[in-house]
Amino acid sequence: MAPVVELEDVTVVRGKATLLDRVNWVIDETDRWVIVGPNGAGKTTLLQVVSANVHPTSGKAMILDEVLGAVDVFELRPRIGVTSAALAERIPRSESVGNVIVSAGYAVVGRWREHYDPTDFARAGELMRQLRIERLGKRTFGTLSEGERKRVQIARALMTDPELLLLDEPAAGLDLAGRESLVETLGELIADPYAPATVLVTHHLEEIPTGMTHALLLKEGRVVAAGPIGEVLTDTLLSDAFDLPLQVSQEDGRWSARARRAATEG
Numbered sequence: 219m220a221p222v223v224e225l226e227d228v229t230v231v232r233g234k235a236t237l238l239d240r241v242n243w244v245i246d247e248t249d250r251w252v253i254v255g256p257n258g259a260g261k262t263t264l265l266q267v268v269s270a271n272v273h274p275t276s277g278k279a280m281i282l283d284e285v286l287g288a289v290d291v292f293e294l295r296p297r298i299g300v301t302s303a304a305l306a307e308r309i310p311r312s313e314s315v316g317n318v319i320v321s322a323g324y325a326v327v328g329r330w331r332e333h334y335d336p337t338d339f340a341r342a343g344e345l346m347r348q349l350r351i352e353r354l355g356k357r358t359f360g361t362l363s364e365g366e367r368k369r370v371q372i373a374r375a376l377m378t379d380p381e382l383l384l385l386d387e388p389a390a391g392l393d394l395a396g397r398e399s400l401v402e403t404l405g406e407l408i409a410d411p412y413a414p415a416t417v418l419v420t421h422h423l424e425e426i427p428t429g430m431t432h433a434l435l436l437k438e439g440r441v442v443a444a445g446p447i448g449e450v451l452t453d454t455l456l457s458d459a460f461d462l463p464l465q466v467s468q469e470d471g472r473w474s475a476r477a478r479r480a481a482t483e484g
């Protein structure tokens with residue numbers, strides 16, 4: 219089975235800045251990846267490459283069997299579900315939740331005169347149930363809480379039955395209960411063997427749902443480590459990525475990290 223994503227020495231340069239530096243990465247169909255790294259490490263840039271929104275300056279990016287640069291990205295993008303703060307900002311606040319979700323089929327934000335089939339609405343309804351937002355269908359996006367908005371965006375990202383799902387900091391800005399509830403829902407989603415290959419970007423290990431299989435650590439545009447999650451989220455590698463002595467723990471499939479306390483005398 220061909221990988222869903224294959225990056226070979228992908229480098230992205232803007233002016234004098236190297237945002238990604240010779241990144242090699244393979245995502246297989248059943249993989250659920252988490253990308254962790256400090257602010258400015260290049261996480262969002264990496265997701266932009268994988269979502270066919272940024273082309274590598276050099277290197278090769280193969281996404282869903284297509285080579286970036288040699289494919290019509292407008293055909294490729296509907297095959298990839300994305301949630302990000304930047305995308306959320308483009309959603310009209312006056313749009314109903316149902317329309318925010320169903321309009322993903324046309325890759326538009328803001329429903330206008332597109333035609334939708336009853337199956338589209340049935341699919342949107344099913345996703346709203348899965349994301350536990352079925353009661354919000356008629357509400358406008360602008361009236362939702364941050365947690366509800368995140369769920370609507372995930373439902374929208376899944377609307378086209380994507381082959382790849384990219385979640386850029388899905389739990390950012392949520393309170394503790396909201397985070398825990400969303401992390402639980404994400405865990406349920408990715409536990410489905412038919413769920414698409416998934417990549418989740420986060421700053422916080424506490425936001426990693428159970429069932430994530432792999433992790434990639436980024437620092438200054440470079441991959442510090444990539445592989446099975448248990449081999450990557452270690453004290454040593456995470457401390458290296460964040461330039462801070464860290465202690466990582468895992469319990470019941472959930473992760474956390476905190477600064478290691480300096481040894482005290484006496």
Ligand SMILES: Nc1ncnc2c1ncn2[C@@H]1O[C@H](COP(=O)(O)OP(=O)(O)OP(=O)(O)O)[C@@H](O)[C@H]1O
Nearest residue numbers: 232233235237255256257258259260261262263264
């Ligand atoms: N067009 C650009 N020109 C120059 N530098 C850029 C440009 N776009 C992004 N950068 C820089 O590239 C680096 C990587 O940015 P990116 O947003 O990918 O990081 P990130 O890991 O997602 O960060 P954060 O965790 O803060 O969201 C940052 O230092 C950013 O300032």
